[in-house]
Amino acid sequence: xxxxxxxxxxxxxxxxxxxxxxxxxxxxxxxxxxxxxxxxxxxxxxxxxxxxxxxxxxxxxxxxxxxxxxxxxxxxxxxxxxxxxxxxxxxxxxxxxxxxxxxxxxxxxxxxxxxxxxxxxxxxxxxxxxxxxxxxxxxxxxxxxxxxxxxxxxxxxxxxxxxxxxxxxxxxxxxxxxxxxxxxxxxxxxxxxxxxxxxxxxxxxxxxxxxxxxxxxxxxxxxxxxxxxxxxxxxxxxxxxxxxxxxxxxxxxxxxxxxxxxxxxxxxxxxxxxxxxxxxxxxxxxxxxxxxxxxxxxxxxxxxxxxxxxxxxxxxxxxxxxxxxxxxxxxxxxxxxxxxxxxxxxxxxxxxxxxxxxxxxxxxxxxxxxxxxxxxxxxxxxxxxxxx
Ligand code: APR
Ligand code: PHB
Numbered sequence: 001x002x003x004x005x006x007x008x009x010x011x012x013x014x015x016x017x018x019x020x021x022x023x024x025x026x027x028x029x030x031x032x033x034x035x036x037x038x039x040x041x042x043x044x045x046x047x048x049x050x051x052x053x054x055x056x057x058x059x060x061x062x063x064x065x066x067x068x069x070x071x072x073x074x075x076x077x078x079x080x081x082x083x084x085x086x087x088x089x090x091x092x093x094x095x096x097x098x099x100x101x102x103x104x105x106x107x108x109x110x111x112x113x114x115x116x117x118x119x120x121x122x123x124x125x126x127x128x129x130x131x132x133x134x135x136x137x138x139x140x141x142x143x144x145x146x147x148x149x150x151x152x153x154x155x156x157x158x159x160x161x162x163x164x165x166x167x168x169x170x171x172x173x174x175x176x177x178x179x180x181x182x183x184x185x186x187x188x189x190x191x192x193x194x195x196x197x198x199x200x201x202x203x204x205x206x207x208x209x210x211x212x213x214x215x216x217x218x219x220x221x222x223x224x225x226x227x228x229x230x231x232x233x234x235x236x237x238x239x240x241x242x243x244x245x246x247x248x249x250x251x252x253x254x255x256x257x258x259x260x261x262x263x264x265x266x267x268x269x270x271x272x273x274x275x276x277x278x279x280x281x282x283x284x285x286x287x288x289x290x291x292x293x294x295x296x297x298x299x300x301x302x303x304x305x306x307x308x309x310x311x312x313x314x315x316x317x318x319x320x321x322x323x324x325x326x327x328x329x330x331x332x333x334x335x336x337x338x339x340x341x342x343x344x345x346x347x348x349x350x351x352x353x354x355x356x357x358x359x360x361x362x363x364x365x366x367x368x369x370x371x372x373x374x375x376x377x378x379x380x381x382x383x384x385x386x387x388x
Contacts, residue, residue, distance in 0.1 A: 003029045005312060006138045006151040008126055009158030010039055010119055012101060013284030013301040015108035017155055019059040020309035022117045026316055029149055031123040031140055033158075036109060043188055043261045044101040046211055046219060047072075047198070047295035049385030050094050052302040056104065061111040068214070069099035075383065077349075077370075078201045079363070083247050084370045085197070091373075091380035098198070100213045101298050128154055128167040132278035152279070155308065159285040160270070168277040178343065180267040180291060182350060184209075185224040187238055187259040193218045194250045200293075200349055202366065203245040204359075207293075207350040210250065221292075223350055228264055235259050267291035269343050271335060274328040275304070281327060283308055288335050293349060294342035299385055304331045306388070334386065341382040 005021055007014045010032035021028045032039065048056075048069075056062040073089040088094055112119060123140040130136040137150045156164020165173070193212035201208040206223035213219055222241055239256040246254065270289040275282045284301035307330050311323030348365060352358070369375045 001029070001147065002150045003027045004151060004316070005153045005155055006031065006136075006149050007155045007157055008128075008138070008164050009156070009162055009284075009286070010034075010036070010109075010121070011157060011159055011284065011301075012104055012108065012298055013286070013305055014155065014157035015105065015112060016055065016059055016302060017157060017283065017305045017309055018117055018119075019061060019108060019111050019115075020055075020305065021312060022112075022115055023059065024309075024313045024316070026312060028117065029151075030112075030117075030119040031126050031138065031149075032119060032121050033123060033126065035121050036119075040102060040106060040109070042102065043186070043219075043263065045292065045295060045298045046098055046100050046213060047299075048097045048099060048104075048302075049299045050096070051306075051385050051388065052299050053097055055302050055306055056107070059108075059111065061104075061107040064103065064107055065097065065099050068103070069097040070212070070214070071095045072098055072197055074197055076195065076197050076199045077366070078199050078203075078247050078250070079366050080203060081247050083199065083249070086369075086376050086380055086383075088380045088384050091377045092384050094384040096295075096384055098212060104298070126158075126163050128156075128164065128280060131167065131280040132169070134279070136279040153312065154280045156280055156282040156286045157284050160289055162286050164280065164286050165272055165282055168272075168280065168282075172274075172277055174273050176269075176271045176273075178269040180269075180346060180350070181226060181352065183224050183226050183228065183264050183266045184221045184292060185228065185230070185233060185238070185264050186219060186221045186262070187235070188213070188261040189218050189220070189257045189259050190216060191218050191255040191257040192216055194246070194253050194255075199246075199250060200345075201245050202349045202362070204351065205241070205245050208242055208245040210246070224264060226266060230262060230264055233262065235262075238262075265292065267293075267346060269339055271332070271339060273332060275331055276324070276328045281308055281324075283331075287331075288339070290338055290342035291346045292342075293345040294338065294383070296338040296342050300335055300338050303334050303388065307331050334388070337382070337386055
């Protein structure tokens with residue numbers, strides 16, 4: 001088999017890249033370790049920036065998002081039972097869209113099926129070869145046979161645990177990491193959201209987030225310890241721990257119900273540099289992770305894909321390597337800003353330190369955020385997404 005770009009991973013990064021390349025006549029094959037059903041069952045992020053919406057439109061997969069997605073013009077932050085609102089519209093003129101990553105993945109999969117571009121699911125033992133040569137290739141096992149794809153480029157879109165980053169020469173890669181001593185316990189329920197806008201909650205008992213997917217489906221998170229066992233969190237316990245962290249109005253409006261999904265995710269900041277090794281380009285979670293507090297994971301994956309697809313389109317159309325040369329630097333400049341914002345929001349809202357000094361500093365910083373127009377503007381600009 002031969003293709004122009006071999007894409008490893010059928011998450012949002014790989015699927016979106018495949019769709020944009022296909023639109024410009026660039027052949028690509030996606031290799032995915034899991035089945036399509038498994039990929040669609042993962043419940044993940046839910047907030048997308050305007051620039052991500054624009055890219056999904058450009059890829060021709062934005063129709064359902066505009067029909068079903070919820071535009072949010074602001075966000076609420078509740079500190080010790082008192083709620084404050086930050087208006088994105090007033091501060092930046094922009095909004096964000098609340099639309100689940102699961103739905104985006106489905107739209108991308110349907111879009112790919114509609115144009116007949118190939119995805120090989122249940123592709124095992126994917127292995128990258130010759131990335132520093134002009135003739136890279138990928139081997140894998142599918143349908144019980146070892147197969148090979150020759151290509152011009154390999155796009156490593158296989159997430160944090162994928163094989164692509166591990167295939168980079170060890171001496172050429174630098175990684176930066178911060179592991180936070182906490183996780184998020186999340187549940188999805190078919191109950192109406194507690195508010196029209198997301199509520200980020202800072203409370204002495206710990207962080208909480210009230211989010212949503214639709215007007216009848218809510219997503220809630222609670223800060224938990226890393227050692228937490230999901231079995232010890234029956235739904236009743238979740239609601240009991242959430243309630244005291246909310247303000248009175250939210251508590252009154254809270255409708256509880258059985259969870260339809262429940263999971264724990266650790267919080268981590270991670271960046272691998274650079275993002276190009278010869279003919280291998282990393283994109284999305286394969287190269288970086290942000291804690292979910294800033295809602296940036298999916299948006300960063302989309303911005304990598306935007307830079308990479310433009311560079312590849314330019315290469316095939318004009319035989320110019322300029323975009324490919326600059327890919328890593330351009331992507332990383334944006335990534336580090338989102339890393340800073342996600343780290344800052346995480347430190348601002350969680351119960352991390354038991355030291356009263358740290359807690360007082362947190363409260364002083366939050367007070368400044370609510371009082372200062374400049375601080376609120378910086379927050380809003382980062383949340384809705386910095387320009388490219
Ligand atoms: N071979 C083939 N596929 C693989 C391999 C492998 N060795 N390892 C991982 N994969 C697949 C995974 O099964 C997954 O479907 O790569 C895909 C990577 O998808 P994501 O982890 O969703 O990463 P990405 O597409 O970059 O999306 C980033 O998704 O995970 C969220 O928070 C993240 O919102 C962010 C966005
Ligand atoms: C979500 O709805 O899953 C969500 C929203 C905002 C975040 C993180 C997750 O910051």
